Amino acid sequence: MKRILVTGINGQLGQELSAILPSVGEVIGVGRAELDLTETEAICQVINQVKPDIIVNAAAYTAVDKAESEPELAEAINAIAPGTIAAxxxxxxxxxxxxxxxxxxxxxxxxxxxxTDKTNPLSVYGKSKLAGEIAIQNNCKNYIILRTAWVYGVGGKGNFVKTMLRLGKERKEIRVVADQIGSPTCTLDLANTITQLIPLFQPEITGIYNFTNSGVASWYDFAVAIFEEAKLLGWDLQLERVIPITTPEYPTPACRPAYSVLACGKISTVLGTFPPHWRQGLRKMLTELFKTTL
Known part of the structure; x- marks a missing residue:
């Protein structure tokens, strides 16, 4: 059985992986308490102590707006650490x-x-993540870089879905950006994909892959769907109306891409199946979350 070292085990994806990955191997998970990703020597020490057969780096600096004022920390965790892990x-x-x-x-x-499309990140966060991709490619022959988007799950401290539900309990109206388009992605589906990739891993499939749930939505569409699904489950909400707004009406420190839908044909060929629709992923996540809040 493979020994799988998972970084970021306490994050929303890490928690999902800790539940699913045991089906394909022995999971050794490390979080911030066990591994400081800003310490190069600590990274090397943990990897050599664990002696894994494969590493899943699910750790990242993901505070997109905060990264604008903490570029060095974002760079350390998202760019330098992945290069060290890859080496x-x-x-x-x-x-x-x-x-x-x-x-x-x-x-x-x-x-x-x-x-294969040209990269051109707009934010400190995006630039640090791209630098991490390049560092991996420069230091390691056998890798899969899995680009994903708009990730949410039951675990972790917070995400868009949890924020919307909290606001929906407190307010009658919520304003949500309607001119940024992407693909909401459930951690359960992302973790399932990673779990499927591990037994398939061969040098021939090394490279960059996109994975998101199928379908597209704006943040506004996503918010409306969250409330529709939550009400069907019996969630107690005060919300009466979601109001679509433009990006300039909700200024943020970090600039975000207006359209970031990822084509998932390449990963679908490897897995032999297309990703589930984002609305299915949302329904699964909310059903699970509802159970934990009862």
Whole structure:
């Protein structure tokens, strides 16, 4: 049975992986308490102590707006650490699965981004994640970089779905941006994909892949769907209306891509199946979350 080292085990994706990955191997999970990703020596030490057969790097600095004022920290966790992990993987001749983001693109396209399309991140966060991708490619031969988008799940401290539900209990009206388009992605579906990739890992499938749930939505569409599904489950909400607004009406420190839909044909060919629709993922997540709040 493979020994799988998972970083970021306490995050929303990490928690999902800790539940699913035991079906394909022994999981050794490390969080911030066990591994400081800003310490190069600590990274090398943990990897050499665990002696894994594969590493899944699910850890990241994901505070997109905060990164604008903490560029060094974002760079350390999202760029330098993945390069260090990749170099250790190369020394030990083991593969690496690394999670990246749609924010490596600038959103100027109007058709789904292919893995080969030109990157041009707009934010400190996006730039740090792209630097991490490059560091992995420069340090390691056997890797899968999995670009995903708009991730949410039952675990972790907070995400768009949890924020909307909290606001829906407190307010009658919520204003949500309607001119940023992407694909909401449930951690359960993302974790299932990573779990499927591990037994399939061969040098021939090394490279960059996109994975999101199928379908597209604006943040406004996503919010409306969250409330529709939550009400069907019997969630107690005060909300009466979701109001669509433009990006300039909700200014943020970080600039976000207006269109960041990712084409998932390449990963679907490897897995032999297309990703579930985002609305299905949302329904599964809310059903699970509802159980934990009863």
């Amino acid at each position: 250790e993987c190369e020394k030990l001749a083991i593969p690496l699965i690394h999670i990246s983001t749609d924010y490596v693109f600038d959103g100027s396209q109007s058709s789904p981004y292919q893995e």
